[in-house]
Amino acid sequence: MARYVVDVMPKPEILDPQGKAVHGALPRLGFAGVQDVRQGKRFEIELEGEASDELLAEVQRMAETLLSNPVIEDFAVHVEGDGVGGKHTA
């Protein structure tokens, strides 16, 4: 069994109201020095079979077609426990 992670984040030029809300709340809770907060989504996907380049490409297609909105979001795919992987900035 292979477990992949898809990280989906709002593009830098896109407003991020959830991140802004967290950014505004942190100083009120006593946390100083926060310069920016962005909030996105994380998917953990378990697939049959061993981790391979084919499965990674399959997960990349899932991220493109279902998990992210390429107009406003970037995504990155990697095997869980493995820092590297394909980063995708449309």
Place this chain on the structure above:
Amino acid sequence: MARYVVDVMPKPEILDPQGKAVHGALPRLGFAGVQDVRQGKRFEIELEGEASDELLAEVQRMAETLLSNPVIEDFAVHVEGDGVGGKHTA
């Protein structure tokens, strides 16, 4: 400037309706062999100063108090671009 990542995921024993919806949609889009999908949140937090153990502990406190609900969610904190870091399972 230090950038930290907080990953917040539903605990394994907690139902995850968003993940279930994705899991149900993938076969309809032609993706086979998907065994499980979990959906959580990812926060990217920029702090003043260099990355340090003190800042990591500070981000861990943010995750505990504001970014996650420890009753139903686990979180993991790490410096961006760095795979390792504190994983927290309450």
